[in-house]
Amino acid sequence: MTKLSVNINKIATLRNARGGNRPNLIQSALDCERFGAQGITVHPRPDERHIRYQDVLDLKAVVTTEFNIEGNPTPGFLELVKKVKPEQVTLVPDAPDAITSNAGWDTIQHQNYLREVISDLKSTGTRVSIFVDPVIEMVEGAAQTGTDRIELYTEAYASHFHQDREQAIAPYARAAERAVKLGLGINAGHDLDLDNLKYLNQNIPGLLEVSIGHALICDALYFGLENTIQLYLRQLV
Numbered sequence: 001m002t003k004l005s006v007n008i009n010k011i012a013t014l015r016n017a018r019g020g021n022r023p024n025l026i027q028s029a030l031d032c033e034r035f036g037a038q039g040i041t042v043h044p045r046p047d048e049r050h051i052r053y054q055d056v057l058d059l060k061a062v063v064t065t066e067f068n069i070e071g072n073p074t075p076g077f078l079e080l081v082k083k084v085k086p087e088q089v090t091l092v093p094d095a096p097d098a099i100t101s102n103a104g105w106d107t108i109q110h111q112n113y114l115r116e117v118i119s120d121l122k123s124t125g126t127r128v129s130i131f132v133d134p135v136i137e138m139v140e141g142a143a144q145t146g147t148d149r150i151e152l153y154t155e156a157y158a159s160h161f162h163q164d165r166e167q168a169i170a171p172y173a174r175a176a177e178r179a180v181k182l183g184l185g186i187n188a189g190h191d192l193d194l195d196n197l198k199y200l201n202q203n204i205p206g207l208l209e210v211s212i213g214h215a216l217i218c219d220a221l222y223f224g225l226e227n228t229i230q231l232y233l234r235q236l237v
């Protein structure tokens with residue numbers, strides 16, 4: 001069964017809105033795990049708009065499922081990841097001022113850089129995943145970097161899903177098929193929700209994990225966090 005890693009960035013957004021500690025991020029992560037989440041994902045951005053570096057240190061002490069830290073491998077990010085040693089790190093080529101993640105790596109242009117960073121991170125025992133678009137050449141480039149997994153950037157799938165789901169999924173299915181042949185593990189994430197998740201899971205061979213945050217936390221405002229996590233898990237059976 002494809003694992004669900006809940007991205008708790010937006011719980012931190014709400015907490016930061018008033019400068020206090022409500023909702024309590026640590027308790028929220030523990031509750032997500034208790035409700036069935038098989039991983040916790042955070043994306044500490046340089047401006048700490050939601051997840052703070054201290055949150056990552058605090059979460060490491062309590063998360064008992066898989067801890068996945070996402071981010072651009074800046075020196076500060078790499079120092080944090082090496083200190084925390086999460087089960088997985090997902091490298092994302094976001095600019096510091098990006099409103100959200102908006103592209104995968106150019107694994108050909110940045111292949112030597114990625115190879116060096118990935119080797120350094122893997123030497124600490126952390127599994128490495130890199131964020132890529134569903135483009136065969138980018139998947140093939142990723143395989144040359146030494147990464148354990150790729151995370152397929154699913155924004156384009158989500159934005160086209162309602163118009164034509166078969167057309168929307170096609171590049172992802174092709175990219176996943178190539179990735180499996182190259183020995184890469186496959187994760188997926190960004191803009192996944194209760195409408196599009198089941199079809200994605202049914203059509204991506206070898207999908208190991210989805211990380212979902214924005215839509216899931218929004219849904220939890222209406223359905224409650226426990227019920228929402230259960231709803232998402234039922235899309236993955």
Ligand SMILES: CC(=O)[C@@H](O)[C@H](O)COP(=O)(O)O
Nearest residue numbers: 009043070092100101189190
């Ligand atoms: C890499 C990706 O698509 C998400 O993990 C990202 O964490 C979303 O970031 P925001 O929550 O800041 O939009």
Ligand SMILES: NCC(=O)COP(=O)(O)O
Nearest residue numbers: 007189190191211213214
């Ligand atoms: N890697 C994707 C992720 O962690 C959450 O993305 P989103 O569901 O907030 O768009």
